Amino acid sequence: MSKKKKKDTEVTTAGRHPEKQFGAVNPPVVRASTIAFPTVADMDKAKAKPFDSVYYGRHGTPTTFAFEEAVAKLEGGYRAIACSSGLAAINVVLTALLSTGDHVLMTDSVYDPARRTCEVWLKRLGIETTFYDPRIG
Numbered sequence: 001m002s003k004k005k006k007k008d009t010e011v012t013t014a015g016r017h018p019e020k021q022f023g024a025v026n027p028p029v030v031r032a033s034t035i036a037f038p039t040v041a042d043m044d045k046a047k048a049k050p051f052d053s054v055y056y057g058r059h060g061t062p063t064t065f066a067f068e069e070a071v072a073k074l075e076g077g078y079r080a081i082a083c084s085s086g087l088a089a090i091n092v093v094l095t096a097l098l099s100t101g102d103h104v105l106m107t108d109s110v111y112d113p114a115r116r117t118c119e120v121w122l123k124r125l126g127i128e129t130t131f132y133d134p135r136i137g
Helices: 007-013 040-047 062-075 086-097 112-124
Strands: 103-107 128-132
Touching (some): 007 062, 103 112
Parallel strands (some): 103 128
């Protein structure tokens, strides 16, 4: 008999699957860089599903998958992606949503590495950025 989880306990249970971990409540910490595959075809199959398969440790392990699942559940989203840094997260959003010829409005008080991303990398992609004073109201 399974009990329905209460909404107020999601923060303590999201991303946990003890039944897949020999009864361990918390997901094990998995650190990896290189992942070995029996064949190149197996590696290509894993790379084709980057959000469901481990193919390179920096792009996901069972530990990060559990974290992403928990964040998505708590935020009411379909999926979440954990990035290795704040700037990586900013770059994921900018490059996913912008194309050559687009124009971005960015607050003048933006995180300095994000400013450099706009001024250098987005510019190289043909994306214009205008920085505005956040105090304009």
